[in-house]
Amino acid sequence: MIETKGLTKKFGDIVAVDHVDATIKDGSVFGLIGTNGAGKSTFLRMLCGILKPDEGTVAIDGRGVYEDVEVKSRFFYISDDQYFFSNATPEEMMDFYRKVYPKFDVKRFHHLMKSFDLNERRKINTFSKGMKKQVSVICGVCAGTDYLFCDETFDGLDPVMRQTVKSIFVGDMEERNMTPIIASHNLRELEDICDHVGLLHKGGILLSRELEDMKLNIHKIQCVLLPGTEPEDMKELDIMKIERRGSLCTLTVRGSREDIETVVGNYQPVFAEIIPLSLEEIFISETEVVGYDIKKLVL
Amino acid sequence: MTSRNLCFKLMREDIKRRVWTIALTILSLVFTLLVPVAIKTGAYLDELSRGYSVYEKQWWLRELKSFVGVNGMVIFILVALSVVWAVSGFRYLHNSRQVDFYHSIPVKRGQLFLASYLNGILITAAVYFVIQGLSTALILRTGIEGFGGDGIWWKMYLLNMMYYIMLYTTTIIAMMMTGNIVVALLGTAVFNGYGPAVVLLVRGYQEMWFHTVCETAKNSMVWIRAVNYSSPFANYMFALEDFSYGRLGVWRMTRVAVITVVLAVLAYALYRIRPSESAGKAMAFKRTESPIKILIALPVAVVFGILFYSLRSTVTWGIFGVLCGSVITCCLMEIIYHFDFRKLFARWIQMAACGAVSVLLILAGIYDWYGFDSWLPKATSVKSATVTIGYEENWVTYGKPATDKDYLGRERTIWSYESQRDYQYRTMELTDVYSVMELAGKGVRANQEIRRRGSQTWNRWSDEYYSGWKQCVIGLRLNNGKEVFRKYTIPADDETKALIAAIHDNREYKKGTYPVMSQTSADTAAVYFQQYDQVQALETNEEEKARLLSAYQKDLEELTMAVREKELPIGTIQFRTVELQEAVDYYRDRDQGDEGLENRCYYPVYPSFTRTIQAVREAGGQVEEVNAQMIAQISLRYKDVYEGEDMTEDDAARAQAFYDDREIVYDQKEDIDTLSKALIFMDYYNMNPYYQADFADNAHATVTFAQVRVSPYSIKHSADCQIDFNRLTQEEAKMYGLRRYMEESSD
Secondary structure, X not given: OEEEEEEEEEEOOEEEEEEEEEEEOOOOOEEEEEOOOOOHHHHHHHHOOOOOOOEEEEEEOOEEOOOOHHHHOOEEEEOOOOOOOOOOOHHHHHHHHHHHOOOOOHHHHHHHHHHOOOOOOOOHHHOOHHHHXXXXXXXXXXXXXXXXXXXXXOOOXXXXXXXXXXXXXXXXXXXXXXXXXXXXXXXXXXXXXXOEEEEEEOOEEEEEEEHHHHHHHEEEEEEEOOOOOOHHXXXXXXXXXXXXXXXXXXXXXXXXXXXXXHHHHHOOOOEEEEEOOOHHHHHHHHHHHOOOOHHHHHO | OOHHHHHHHHHHHHHHHOHHHHHHHHHHHHHHXXXXXXXXXXXXXXXXXXXXXXXXXXXXXXXXXHHXXXXXXXXXXXXXXXXXXXXXXXXXXXXXXXXXXXXXXXXXXXXXXXXXXXXXXXXXXXXXXXXXXXXXXXXHHOOOOOOOOOOHHHHHHHHHHHHHHHHHHHHHHHHHHEOOHHHHHHHHHHHHHHHHHHHHHHHHHHHHHOOOOOOOHHHHHHHHHHHHOOOHHHHHHHHHHHHHOOOOOHHHHHHHHHHHHHHHHHHHHHHHHOOHHHXXXXXXXXXXXXXXXXXXXXXXXXXXXXXXXXXXXXXXXXXXXXXXXXXXXXXXXXXXXXXXXXXXXXXXXXXXXXXXXXXXXXXXXXXXOOOOOOOOOOHHHEEEXXXXXXXOOOOOOXXXXXXXXXXXXXXXXXXXXXXXXXXXXXXXXXXXXXXXXXXXXXXXXXXXXXXXXXXXXXXXXXXXXXXXXXXXXEEEXXXXXXXXXXXXXXXXXXXXXXXXHHHHHOHHHHHHHOHHHHOOHHHEEEEEEXXXXXXXXXXXXXHHHHXXXXXXXXXXXXXXXXXHHHOOOOEEEEEEEHXXXXXXXXXXXXXXXXXXXXXXXXXXXXXXXXXXXXXXXXXXXXXOOXXXXXXXXXXXXXXXXXXXXXXXXXXXXXXXXXXXHOXXXXXXXXXXXXXXXXXXXXXXXXXXXXXXXXXXXXXXXXXXXXXXXXXXXXXOOEEEEEEEHHHOOHHHHHHOOOOOHHHHHHO
């Protein structure tokens, strides 16, 4: 488990990360959302011991990360613009990584390179941006580490490749309990993979919740009420948002599914149906509650 | 995986990344060392087949040794390589992508540092060792005698490598302290050049405004030592010089090794604490920015101040220079720090403070706020003093023969010089300090007057003043044990002349000025008397030698300023010391030139030295004043003469004649009779500049002696002379076209 307490980093007068407390549980996918400059990369660079926090701590299973080789061997960091040695080939990069990551799976590396149709002996600097991302992801998953820190890793991958990578992540999570921590500025990119989402804004963590918890407590109901009945009349509901299109109302309501169904049923609607919320909608609702307009932040 | 294994693996990986650096190292050393040696040894073997002399052999030996010895090109290459290896090894620290990569992998920063650091040393060491070894082998293959026995090749190898590591580590420190390669290179230049530059600046500042500061052997050594230890590069250069003279000891090299280790530890510590986010910034540690800026801005501002002050010698221009230097440097540093021109006035308060401090430094120099030049102790606090008056006694030979080694390590005899000032300070004990303190007081007041006039350089040394000034160096030994030297420029008025005469006539002054006064007959190997063209070896026994020496010491001790103003020497005498005789014999035995050793340490014999003259005669020597019979001809060489509008036709015709001929030789008896009485032999005049002569300004004479008298020591056939107007009538002077300086100007 990765735990940060009061994690703070300043660059001169700019506070990049401001007293962030976060817990990342093993075996889940942690999504770190935020706009450009929100502090995602800084947060990740502190997690993997590149930057030393000005205040606060980062610990993996209780051990500090900075300059602890044993702890650092438990994660692999894929930066948003991964460095490869000049004129190096994927094979040469693999050769380097296997020396520093004891569990590096060479066989799997060759297999994945072949599967992704990447030439191991071609110079990486001749690869496209997406191909470079693929090489770095392959190196990352083959390193055999417990955690994989990905900074905007999906940015630049085509949809097919994005799904492939996600499926590799899922496979590794199932097989060896790998924990990917994925930073992105795009909510939609993380929707189908994240278990837990942290929203960073202006260096501070605005929200950090299990996706399931959020889904269980917020629901969207489409209904047509009896003439003379307005959604506002349903005082028992904790309505967060009301949208009307003719007689069709769409309500975003906080509460358990059963309670909401019972209350709405009491008003004998002409039609009522609970429909799923997207991650984006959940975020909009949650952040609006705390006074932020998420649309301006990440969409 | 053990740390050592990982370190070796990282080193191997690092080598893969730096193949170009290895290639550059090999190529540069091959072409600056191995190839030239191969060419030179081939040339030597060709020469050898034709046969060569001993001298040629030594020349070849020296040439070949110079390749594997102190080789300027190799040294230049090694210095350049130290920078290249340091930059290529740690440049990743200046790129945030690379920093993220290296610092996120599970490797301790210490191991990353060690792998790069060791590669930079070991690869160069290995390549240089092989090439130096091969070069040595090529030279040895020629079979040249005298090569290899002194181990010069491996000693030079060790020396160069030690300094390579030092310079390499220094550049790494610059890399650690910065986040940009260009700034790191500037930093390297600062580390190696700042120290010597500041030492030179302090010296320049001192020379500019500490008018009475005096350089002695002791304090000049302090400057040299300061430059020597002011930077790794300066220290390297001094070490090379010492090495070439065989003066580099194990202790010195141990010190270099210790300093290098300290620097390496510092580099490592900086690596550990260096923030990764500093990649791409100018400086890695923000807190170093201001101190570095101030440390650079202050000296530069003072340099600008000195420069502008030198141009016009006014306070306004001095302050203008200081402010320019301060503002330009501070702005430039801020632009570099921020990589943004618009930030040039960031931290303007520091800039203002720098300017203010620099202005204070300049004003302190201009107005002597330190009180250095006005310092004068009470006479009662002075135990004894020493005085050097101008350059009047610079004919005295100070020092003694000494043995030394040449660059090939061969023993040789040289003259080890000692400055007049150092000798005087070592031996002179003027206990009656009244005249000295009066002289110093005049010096202080004169200096204050010079400052009051604006310290303008041309005021100090203009024609108006120059002839009327006297330079004196006064050394004071204070009762509290402190020793102080001051150099004063004093108006040469009657009072000064009287004070100088009083000091000159003091026997303690003579004892502290002329080494012969401390000589004993036991130290004396032989006595030589020289007059004009002839040197006579006085065949003396021990008793006569002692008598001669004693007579001369007595005469010299009693020599007064009044006598020197009226008399010129009529001959010179040498009490050749045992040491000097041995040195002369050393060269004579080897049939080599003795570098003029035989002619050193001659002292003047004045006409009033009756005891000496009598003793010389008693020892069989001939003493006679110059006369017409001795002279075969006198040649007068004329300089350009004044040809103004007010020149008479007669003058113009004569001037033209002189101008055309330039040199006129007089060999008729009447001419020689007339001119010989006015001759002043420069060799003798140089021994007594107090003599009040009135020289002809437009001509000087060369006397050719009538015959070389039978003497194995005869050294001269002619002598340079001036013509003294005081000994000629006006008609005689006119007849030979001789003029006084003032006459010429007034025409």
